[in-house]
Amino acid sequence: MRAGKILWALMCSLLFSTMAWGDTLISIAVKKQQEKRNQGWSLSDWMTTKNAMFQMDRWLALNSSTTPFEFRFRGGQDRYDQEELINGVVEKKTKTRDWGRATINYSIIGISAGYEKNQTGTEDVITSSSETTTADLSLRIFGKSMQDTNITGVYGIKHYSGDRKSQNQYWGGDGTVYLLPMVGATVGYREYLDHCGSDKWCYHGHTVEYGGFIDLSFFRPEVTFFREKHYWDQEGSTPESKEVKGYRFTASLFF
16 A cells, blocks of 8 residues: 555656656747747848848938038028017017038038127127027938938037027928929028026027029029027016018038
8 A cells, every 4th residue: 555655656756747847848949949930041031131221222322422521611691670579678670690601521421510790799689699609410311412402400509609698409400402403492490499598598499491592513602581589588587589580692612
């Protein structure tokens, strides 16, 4: 009787050990099958990879130039009407400002620096300062060059020096469409992010512009219409704003 119990215990132990070993074998087999699938090769996988590489090569071919370095120097004068709201009183003025900008592109990436000076003594209709400087980084999403139909994203910083010093980051985009081989249209947008200066005045705003141009080899004359909206807020003070509408004449040189 005792021997029978011992035999029964041994059989149960052997059975459970066999089941556990079976589970281990199954786990090992499943893991190896997964590794084989991940490391294996199939015609469908090859076609999928080839199609993805083709799309990448196609995008690069459409948006790459045989001359990766590009330079653009441009400048002009803005003439505009300004409507300013201060302490609940609206003031209307007609002003002008001069500006210049330089851009260097390598392939689809570019850097730009700009300078503006308001001839009336008030900083580019945004603050009472007389000067503004800008610097930004751009990425061309579509198009082979600056003198081609293109879409470009921009992110940068704009600094005002004067009575209300501030330094605003901004983002935006520019687009160019050639309607004819030498004639085209442009559009641009900038959104100035909220920033509070040392005088506790917080500024934000945006600009929109659109225009047309003629390419004469490396020289481009252009006329642009623009609209700007600027807002200031300070705790305990009446909010102020400016709305600007005008046009500009621009001359660009491409190298």
